[in-house]
């Protein structure tokens with residue numbers, strides 16, 4: 001393990017590590033555009049210049065291996081001047097359209113201009129005009145004038161997805177990122193190119209122009225989209241959630257996440273949510289506070305001889321533990337696991353995406369096993385078909401998009417004399433249920449998801465969207481006899 | 497649909513085997529395509545080559561669009577390529593190009609009405625010592641002047 005000195009700080013790095021990695025380890029800042037820890041080295045942006053003692057010329061840190069005893073710095077006048085010049089070159093043809101650029105506020109060019117800018121244009125030449133608002137398919141938009149040709153996006157499609165859609169076409173100051181014959185960039189991970197693009201050249205159709213990034217707050221949590229359990233940063237303000245981006249975790253998702261997972265913030269927003277408890281009465285549907293509906297459900301269940309519970313893999317381990325416990329204690333051992341897509345459940349695309357579109361199937365199975373519950377879906381179907389179940393309680397999904405069998409299953413459940421659906425989101429299929437009780441979404445609660453590998457990961461609680469919605473923990477307390485519901489509305493962001 | 501001749505395919509196969517990196521076979525293969533496709537490389541031809549070699553079409557396109565010696569559209573019978581890189585530009589190659597276009601009544605890259613000429617600006621032809629250098633199809637013409645250009649055009653039938 002070679003040792004080197006970075007701006008006077010001694011640091012030990014892995015064999016074969018590069019100088020930029022030594023900088024990362026010391027937290028000394030170093031300008032860079034093309035280097036990315038999840039991609040190969042390109043060495044094309046020339047921003048990462050450093051001075052190495054004993055070496056008369058400046059070197060790029062990203063492509064220079066650390067040698068034992070190396071003394072490196074990037075705070076000398078020589079380096080500062082070099083980086084300033086490099087940035088000037090990057091900006092020669094830049095359109096400077098920050099006011100209409102979606103990257104503004106989190107842009108590498110703006111950021112380094114603050115530290116390395118010359119604040120005085122020396123260019124008399126006309127700028128080269130290139131293509132703007134290039135439609136790259138379903139999800140991504142390209143502005144080639146803003147591109148600094150760092151090639152991160154090209155390396156991503158070459159090395160990570162291996163779909164090779166992107167290339168750099170033409171020469172010199174006319175070089176542009178593009179796809180052959182304008183074919184779409186429609187791989188399942190395309191939005192990662194937007195994240196790694198250090199400037200506003202690649203932007204997301206979903207997020208574009210919806211919010212300036214400085215109006216957003218964020219917190220870290222776990223993607224709800226499948227059993228991979230990618231680590232994500234969720235962005236929100238008082239109007240709701242706006243986007244999620246991946247957070248690096250070597251063990252789980254590397255640096256990336258899939259495009260499907262980018263949509264998981266949507267159903268947590270108010271317009272998709274069930275906000276009040278609903279009870280079906282002879283006179284029609286009556287709306288009430290979620291806690292009140294839960295209390296009525298408890299009374300209703302208390303005269304039931306044959307109740308059963310159906311669980312989806314969409315809740316936290318803590319919720320399963322407590323809820324399965326109170327349900328079985330109060331109403332017996334009928335607990336079933338609803339698998340939404342049995343045919344593709346075990347699929348894996350070789351990168352991240354799992355066929356099991358639930359974040360916590362493993363957590364659920366562990367709890368059921370721990371409680372010694374062995375039940376089969378066929379059993380439940382038979383009991384429902386033969387009218388043996390009086391009251392069925394279903395802890396339904398929040399991500400309805402990955403439950404193609406929803407309508408069919410709700411029809412099946414309807415064969416119980418009474419049906420209760422616990423659900424964070426609204427659905428027209430639930431209208432026939434006797435009780436609908438609003439639940440919190442994964443964005444609004446603490447707890448654990450266990451991914452397909454068995455790695456336990458904690459959710460980070462964000463702002464509350466539906467303040468009276470319950471968790472399965474709240475509901476367990478009610479089923480156990482409490483009329484008092486602890487609504488945990490204290491949170492990082494407060495209520496939306 | 498464009499397809500290389502059996503000899504063309506044979507050449508591509510040989511080139512693929514010749515280098516340790518198969519991307520190195522792109523240039524000779526594109527030359528072959530251009531030869532067999534009336535002097536230019538069409539998008540279908542790129543797809544064909546991509547299928548043949550397993551090299552992604554985006555990366556073939558990178559090479560195709562980088563070099564001026566590959567034509568992206570059909571050209572006239574005589575493709576007049578004027579070098580406008582540094583040395584030749586210092587010897588009035590840009591003015592020479594403008595002048596030529598005006599005389600032929602075409603813009604760069606266009607084909608003249610009679611189908612005879614296309615004019616394009618190209619990068620260094622490696623003939624800087626004879627600047628300005630002009631290449632017509634495969635033939636070099638050195639130390640060009642507007643007068644020499646006039647004579648040359650009248651000779652190209």
Ligand code: SF4
Pocket residue numbers: 146147148149150151152153154177193196197198199201202
């Ligand atoms: S589009 Fe963005 S990521 Fe791609 S080369 Fe340009 S600046 Fe880099």
Ligand code: SF4
Pocket residue numbers: 223224225226227228229230253257258259260261262352353354
């Ligand atoms: S792979 Fe799964 S967990 Fe990861 S982002 Fe996609 S849906 Fe979410």
Ligand code: FES
Pocket residue numbers: 031032033034035042043044045046047048060061062063
């Ligand atoms: S980060 Fe080193 S050259 Fe771009």
Ligand code: FES
Pocket residue numbers: 579580581582583584585619620621622623624625627628629
């Ligand atoms: S610059 Fe024209 S031949 Fe080299």
